[in-house]
Amino acid sequence: MHEGMSDEALMLAYRDGDAAAFEALYRRWRSRLYRHLLRQCGSAAFADELFQDIWLKMVNARKGYEVAAKFSTWMFRIAHNRLIDHYRAQGRAAMVSYDDDPGDADLVADLPAAATEQPERLVERKALAQELVKHIEALPAAQRETFLLSEEGELTLEEIAAATGVNRETAKSRLRYAVNKLRAALKDLR
Amino acid sequence: MNEDFRDEQLSRLYREADRIEPPRALDAAILAAAREAVKPAPPRRAWWQAWTLPMGVAATVVLTVTLTLMVQQEQERPMSEAPPTQGAPATAPQEKPDAAADLAGKPAAPREAKQEAVKREAEGPAVAPAPAPETAAPAGAVASRAPMAESAKSVAPARPAAVMRQQAAPAADAVESRAKSAPLRKEAVGAAPAQWLEDIREMKKQGKEKEAAEALAEFRKAYPDYRLPEDLRQ
Numbered sequence: 001m002h003e004g005m006s007d008e009a010l011m012l013a014y015r016d017g018d019a020a021a022f023e024a025l026y027r028r029w030r031s032r033l034y035r036h037l038l039r040q041c042g043s044a045a046f047a048d049e050l051f052q053d054i055w056l057k058m059v060n061a062r063k064g065y066e067v068a069a070k071f072s073t074w075m076f077r078i079a080h081n082r083l084i085d086h087y088r089a090q091g092r093a094a095m096v097s098y099d100d101d102p103g104d105a106d107l108v109a110d111l112p113a114a115a116t117e118q119p120e121r122l123v124e125r126k127a128l129a130q131e132l133v134k135h136i137e138a139l140p141a142a143q144r145e146t147f148l149l150s151e152e153g154e155l156t157l158e159e160i161a162a163a164t165g166v167n168r169e170t171a172k173s174r175l176r177y178a179v180n181k182l183r184a185a186l187k188d189l190r
Numbered sequence: 191m192n193e194d195f196r197d198e199q200l201s202r203l204y205r206e207a208d209r210i211e212p213p214r215a216l217d218a219a220i221l222a223a224a225r226e227a228v229k230p231a232p233p234r235r236a237w238w239q240a241w242t243l244p245m246g247v248a249a250t251v252v253l254t255v256t257l258t259l260m261v262q263q264e265q266e267r268p269m270s271e272a273p274p275t276q277g278a279p280a281t282a283p284q285e286k287p288d289a290a291a292d293l294a295g296k297p298a299a300p301r302e303a304k305q306e307a308v309k310r311e312a313e314g315p316a317v318a319p320a321p322a323p324e325t326a327a328p329a330g331a332v333a334s335r336a337p338m339a340e341s342a343k344s345v346a347p348a349r350p351a352a353v354m355r356q357q358a359a360p361a362a363d364a365v366e367s368r369a370k371s372a373p374l375r376k377e378a379v380g381a382a383p384a385q386w387l388e389d390i391r392e393m394k395k396q397g398k399e400k401e402a403a404e405a406l407a408e409f410r411k412a413y414p415d416y417r418l419p420e421d422l423r424q
């Protein structure tokens with residue numbers, strides 16, 4: 001019944017009292033939002049807390065919901081604000097260091113092509129993927145968030161900018177730095 | 191979508207990492223909260239519906255108390271407000287007991303008085319005219335005969351007031367005088383005319399002719415219209 005509906009339509013339906021619409025929306029985004037949080041705070045306990053808070057914020061904000069942007073942008077904007085609060089509460093100055101580290105912009109061109117999908121290399125690729133996650137978690141907070149918004153949220157640069165409260169160029173720069181760093185890390189691993 | 195900077199190979203590798211899912215308990219808690227938030231509130235009852243139960247209880251209590259007080263008053267009325275029962279026989283000795291009771295105020299006449307009157311009627315012609323109220327009146331009611339006679343007037347509007355006064359007053363006087371006479375008379379005053387005559391008859395049997403004559407005279411004074419039995423007429 002709700003399968004063909006857009007995220008925004010589902011949220012509007014939930015605003016009007018359709019609890020099943022919320023469940024459909026939740027199923028669509030639960031995993032991606034959870035991983036987005038988990039990769040950033042590095043703790044399952046914190047991720048659980050943030051995850052629940054964000055969804056409850058959306059539940060409580062349903063009456064005032066209007067389609068001013070994509071649902072995912074709205075949701076990740078809430079997540080972004082909640083993460084800032086979390087970092088402040090944890091005393092993590094790292095979040096403040098939203099430095100864009102513009103030192104390795106040329107690495108994108110140097111990144112080797114992806115390995116061939118050979119069965120014997122699947123285990124190796126799995127291990128490589130886990131290493132990638134570790135490098136993602138080691139990124140500066142702003143770059144990490146931008147990369148995860150791009151990967152988990154599948155947001156455009158404009159949407160990332162809207163979700164994180166920066167302009168498009170800043171978002172673009174952060175994403176570029178993040179991708180270059182990860183490619184460099186992977187190059188070292190190979 | 192981020193075509194310039196998004197590396198498909200990097201994205202593919204990232205998706206090969208563990209696809210961590212949120213705990214099921216967290217899912218359940220969030221979905222329950224979401225459902226609860228849009229759960230329709232139960233319809234509010236009108237204010238008068240909220241007061242239905244208390245008002246019903248209050249009405250029941252008031253009704254119960256009122257009925258209880260009314261029943262108590264009804265039970266006390268024959269004791270304190272009994273209509274005169276002594277004056278009526280003096281004026282209507284030849285009438286049936288029920289008629290006498292009607293004159294004295296039928297609504298207030300005790301049911302026992304009627305039963306006694308029926309019983310006396312069955313005993314024979316000598317006691318047939320005995321007025322019912324006389325049998326039912328307690329001895330203690332003698333002193334209040336006169337007021338009761340007044341009460342009889344008020345409850346028997348069909349008879350002229352003057353007639354009622356004439357009938358009630360002599361009877362009350364006679365009873366008063368009897369109450370002041372010998373112990374036997376006092377006892378007799380409290381008794382029914384039939385009983386009184388029976389006592390006189392008993393005195394005669396015991397040879398107390400003088401006392402019997404006095405009691406008979408007293409009886410005649412109290413009930414001048416009462417038809418005496420044959421054995422007591424000499």
